[in-house]
Amino acid sequence: MHPPHTIRTALIGLGNVNRNFLRILEMKHATLARRYGLAFVVVCVADSSGVAVAANGFDPAATRQFKEAGGRVCDLPGSVAGASPAAVLATLACDLVLEASPVNLTTGEPGLSVARAALQRGIAVVLANKGPLVLAYRELHEIAAASGAGLAFSATVCGALPVINIGRRDLIAAEVRSLRGIFNATTNFILTEMATGRSYADALAEAQRRGIAESDPTLDVAGWDAANKLVIVANSVLGVEATLADVAVTGITSVTAAHLAHAAAQGATIKLLATAARGADPAGGGYTLAVAPTVTRADSFLGQCHGWEMGVEIESDLYGRMYHKIWEREPLPTAAAMLRDAVNLLR
Numbered sequence: 001m002h003p004p005h006t007i008r009t010a011l012i013g014l015g016n017v018n019r020n021f022l023r024i025l026e027m028k029h030a031t032l033a034r035r036y037g038l039a040f041v042v043v044c045v046a047d048s049s050g051v052a053v054a055a056n057g058f059d060p061a062a063t064r065q066f067k068e069a070g071g072r073v074c075d076l077p078g079s080v081a082g083a084s085p086a087a088v089l090a091t092l093a094c095d096l097v098l099e100a101s102p103v104n105l106t107t108g109e110p111g112l113s114v115a116r117a118a119l120q121r122g123i124a125v126v127l128a129n130k131g132p133l134v135l136a137y138r139e140l141h142e143i144a145a146a147s148g149a150g151l152a153f154s155a156t157v158c159g160a161l162p163v164i165n166i167g168r169r170d171l172i173a174a175e176v177r178s179l180r181g182i183f184n185a186t187t188n189f190i191l192t193e194m195a196t197g198r199s200y201a202d203a204l205a206e207a208q209r210r211g212i213a214e215s216d217p218t219l220d221v222a223g224w225d226a227a228n229k230l231v232i233v234a235n236s237v238l239g240v241e242a243t244l245a246d247v248a249v250t251g252i253t254s255v256t257a258a259h260l261a262h263a264a265a266q267g268a269t270i271k272l273l274a275t276a277a278r279g280a281d282p283a284g285g286g287y288t289l290a291v292a293p294t295v296t297r298a299d300s301f302l303g304q305c306h307g308w309e310m311g312v313e314i315e316s317d318l319y320g321r322m323y324h325k326i327w328e329r330e331p332l333p334t335a336a337a338m339l340r341d342a343v344n345l346l347r
């Protein structure tokens with residue numbers, strides 16, 4: 001048997017997602033070597049305090065425990081004083097970057113510069129962070145095509161639910177007529193809990209404690225996280241060059257317990273739906289794109305996506321009406337989606 005192929009890996013961000021990626025390396029090291037012939041060696045880590053490099057690799061368990069105990073990357077051996085992650089990646093010997101820093105819809109940073117720097121050098125990039133794709137979907141794909149670098153992002157939409165993979169791989173030659181989804185677990189959980197009498201603030205606090213809410217939870221409750229995902233789906237699955245400006249966005253902050261009770265009395269519920277409908281709107285590339293709290297029949301597929309579930313319903317001319325859903329209450333499945341992307345790019 002051949003020794004496993006070493007994948008020199010950089011983890012940008014060491015929060016809920018990439019710490020769970022480290023946990024997966026601890027759990028699945030032998031499986032990855034045996035089944036896929038791959039050994040991921042973490043040669044670079046970055047958090048908000050700085051970047052550190054170890055040519056022979058950081059120990060996954062020790063690094064995860066260091067961060068969980070409140071440690072900062074700038075205090076690790078191999079810390080590179082004053083350097084940004086993108087500057088380090090411009091010269092680092094590296095095969096793969098896993099980008100899981102916070103979403104920034106204004107600049108895309110630090111993720112956008114990280115993705116550009118790596119892709120330009122032919123280094124494979126796997127994103128959990130939606131910001132770089134929402135701001136520069138086409139540019140990043142052009143850089144990747146020019147250098148031959150792999151670029152994957154199945155973790156950006158609904159965590160481990162493979163919406164992007166299904167849309168790109170399993171709908172060959174289809175025309176999607178309509179796509180409707182519950183794309184944000186935090187708001188779905190809040191609405192489900194509010195319907196049972198729990199307060200909005202209490203439910204949001206639980207989503208934050210579990211590491212599911214965005215670093216800035218306004219992105220969740222104001223609808224922007226779902227809109228980001230819809231933009232990524234529009235570009236990657238529907239084939240339209242949509243931006244956030246093409247999405248009509250309404251969040252859940254004005255939904256009250258009384259609204260939910262009124263809907264329930266009609267055999268319905270309220271869901272934050274992201275929708276792409278084939279229609280007459282040329283500005284949306286042929287689709288009308290929206291995110292909004294929507295009264296939904298309680299016995300429908302999306303009406304039955306509760307709490308920590310997310311789901312998507314896709315109707316196309318060739319493949320009937322597909323329904324997919326996931327239950328995801330912690331960031332481990334999202335970290336696994338990054339692993340799935342990495343293995344699919346590199347094996």
Ligand SMILES: NC(=O)c1ccc[n+]([C@@H]2O[C@H](COP(=O)([O-])OP(=O)(O)OC[C@H]3O[C@@H](n4cnc5c(N)ncnc54)[C@H](OP(=O)(O)O)[C@@H]3O)[C@@H](O)[C@H]2O)c1
Nearest residue numbers: 013014015016017047048100101102103128129215331334
């Ligand atoms: N959590 C989920 O379930 C989930 C699901 C799908 C997608 N995502 C996406 O994955 C990304 C990460 O989510 P998360 O839950 O892991 O977030 P998180 O727990 O807030 O972690 C973010 C990490 O990024 C680091 N960071 C902040 N600014 C940085 C900078 N300028 N340079 C380098 N690192 C920086 C933080 O540093 P410190 O440790 O120093 O604070 C932290 O380690 C986000 O873009 C999110 O949208 C998350």
